[in-house]
Amino acid sequence: MLLLNVASHNLLTEMTARLADLGITPRAHCVLSKAVRQDLTQSELAELANLDKTTMVVTMDALEQAGLAERVPSTTDRRARIIRVTEAGEEVLDQADEVVFSIFDDVLDSLPDDERAGFLAGLRRLAQGRLSAAPMCDNPPRRRAPRVPKKIVG
Numbered sequence: 001m002l003l004l005n006v007a008s009h010n011l012l013t014e015m016t017a018r019l020a021d022l023g024i025t026p027r028a029h030c031v032l033s034k035a036v037r038q039d040l041t042q043s044e045l046a047e048l049a050n051l052d053k054t055t056m057v058v059t060m061d062a063l064e065q066a067g068l069a070e071r072v073p074s075t076t077d078r079r080a081r082i083i084r085v086t087e088a089g090e091e092v093l094d095q096a097d098e099v100v101f102s103i104f105d106d107v108l109d110s111l112p113d114d115e116r117a118g119f120l121a122g123l124r125r126l127a128q129g130r131l132s133a134a135p136m137c138d139n140p141p142r143r144r145a146p147r148v149p150k151k152i153v154g
Contacts, residue, residue: 011107018099022092023066027051029100031059032093035069036085042071045083068092 015026034048046056063069068089071081085093108116
């Protein structure tokens with residue numbers, strides 16, 4: 001299973017580096033992709049994106065500051081806020097989807113055709129079955145987000 005961890009970390013690092021050119025993170029891409037064309041509360045979106053409340057708030061603050069998403073009052077629950085992707089957010093999401101899908105295609109193209117289908121089927125079965133939910137843990141593991149070097153202007 002260490003191999004899955006290494007592969008996941010390296011995939012996330014590549015996505016982080018490539019999405020940085022668009023000014024978003026893989027986490028922001030995940031939130032935008034799950035929020036677009038849906039009326040979800042911040043809590044519902046956090047659950048779908050597998051984010052804790054604090055991380056969701058920080059992510060939404062950044063998306064709002066960048067003008068990519070906004071919190072709007074719910075029409076059914078005055079205490080809730082619905083996350084809406086802005087027009088600018090949809091444009092960035094379209095570009096980010098191209099980046100992410102090209103990375104996925106490139107990664108999967110490195111496997112022979114006969115191995116690719118089996119790999120995806122097994123991974124899907126694990127993600128939807130045995131590994132579909134994390135067990136309760138007093139101190140769950142966290143990984144520091146990869147750092148992307150800032151561009152030097154000058």
